[in-house]
Amino acid sequence: MAMRIETLETPVPVIDLDCVERNLTRMQDYCDRHRLQLRPHIKTHKLPAFARRQIDLGACGITCQKLGEAEIMVEAGFDDILITFPLIGTEKATRLAALARRARIGVALDNPLALETVARAAAASGAPIRVLIEFDSGNRRTGVASVEDALALARSAEAAEGVRFDGLMTYPSNAATAVFIAAARPVFAAAGLAIRTVSGGGTPGAWSAHEIAGLTEVRVGTYIYNDRATVCSGAATLADCALHVHATVVSRPGETRAVIDAGSKTLSSDLLAPDIGTGYGALIDYPEAVIERLSEEHGMIDLSACASRPALGERVRILPNHVCVVTNLHDAVAVSRNGEVAGNWPIAARGPVQAKAIML
């Protein structure tokens, strides 16, 4: 029997499958048009079914942010995975080796210790592992700062048994990315090192990836759902947002105040940059409402500026600030089509941080 979304218990993340399909297709078409490889980041959805659809539409492989995600995806049959995080330590090497035996694995890194992990894994597995050198395009996160540092690391990678230097990687893609690539190309060429892949990331900048000379690959995660941050960046419209958290007004302690059953354990505490927007998400049907404060299970909403106001017991739809952390908070998501519930999917790659082996 068909079940309407409105009958689902709250709080619940609901994903519009048609909107997902449009988002996936649009990005793949963009990449195809500009001869860019698309390597979707599965950290956003953590769902093998959506990763499969991304591959079927033309993605060259997938991106994972940690071994636990990659393990679930290899188990689900994916055979080309880039891990964009420096892995350090014996246990990581062991797990990486296990993956390399089953799939084509790449790792992005910015330091010798992470390279050592890859080299150990390659030696242990007997399978080659490709390495991308991460450079900092201004995000001040991970990434080497100079072409010289990138070259030194690339040389070490190429010299390591079973490791293959494949190119460069950064997050996010931007103007500085193009500058770094332009500077790196002749230096690497002179050193006899071919830069096959230049992988750039981030949904907001994705639509201008073709303007970055030398970029070969687009890594994007958020584009599958989009969120308030994506909309505020101009990279998507509200109609492109595929995931909403449905919540219920559980208290109306005053004329201008409402409390919903979605707090930081449902929406996360991620905020937008202060100059972009306030609050912990946007109420689709009450655009002037501000989710001004969260506790773990309560969301406190200021309705002062609202022309109309939700009643006690009313259901509201929230566009989250940052969708990648929202799916990570839930065991399952409801998927829908034409307002009807089409399934309840466990977030397969949500939890795993550590190998099963440490289970005592």
Added chain:
Amino acid sequence: MAMRIETLETPVPVIDLDCVERNLTRMQDYCDRHRLQLRPHIKTHKLPAFARRQIDLGACGITCQKLGEAEIMVEAGFDDILITFPLIGTEKATRLAALARRARIGVALDNPLALETVARAAAASGAPIRVLIEFDSGNRRTGVASVEDALALARSAEAAEGVRFDGLMTYPSNAATAVFIAAARPVFAAAGLAIRTVSGGGTPGAWSAHEIAGLTEVRVGTYIYNDRATVCSGAATLADCALHVHATVVSRPGETRAVIDAGSKTLSSDLLAPDIGTGYGALIDYPEAVIERLSEEHGMIDLSACASRPALGERVRILPNHVCVVTNLHDAVAVSRNGEVAGNWPIAARGPVQAKAIML
């Protein structure tokens, strides 16, 4: 074979069992000394084993923040549960009824629709459900604003078949709590309604709960582990903190910068109040370090002020800002004793938001 904590893969939350025992005992002793009932909030740990220990030490029952937590706890054999959240809707009533058939259930609420849910559940189960009227002691979250509103709701509760008005509830306990209780007592007495329970909450204020005249019950969650917020409030010392996230320095992109493998999906984005402290947690061994920024799996640390600085590949221990949201992000926690791993416990009541019934 004994396994040292240092051999656990990172990132991993590690709980010191001896510290937990001290924290549980100290709070129970305090409550016993002042003839206050202790009703621990399990939202912090979500672990039946710790809830069992809390009961064994003398707690009168437990507190849950949502039905999913209560369902796990009833399944684990707990028979006295207070749910401190207004439940609204048919599905919630059905689930509440199922609980009421198996355990003594109380619900705190602040509005007629939530009372209707309780009344439906009581009618469906045939088991009495007690109700506490929540009042606002200044937190501006849920809770009625006036004694008159509390009385009206208490009267409705008492009039509903199967529902028993039991008293008042607030969060947090503070000076305003005492004022409200003092004002309510004569008004309720005149109306012929006995206030049996007055339940106050919050770890920071717990140690002065005995100064609040009329309070009968202490609801606390964080005290089992404590966290950076508790330490900053003065309610605990660093030695009282039982849970730390162990992480690894995975990149050192500059002299004064380190990146660890713990981001918002490990530590949450919860901040302290700006006047209390900056950053997303405290590095125990590098107190001057500031975790200035998180992305999902990266934690960016500013080491400018540090006398000594962690090396690439080094393990660091982080005291989280808010421990309740940290355990909620993990499938399991490692427990330890004397530096050795004593187990890996699944966070049993972590995920459940909805009834199993909606699984399609």
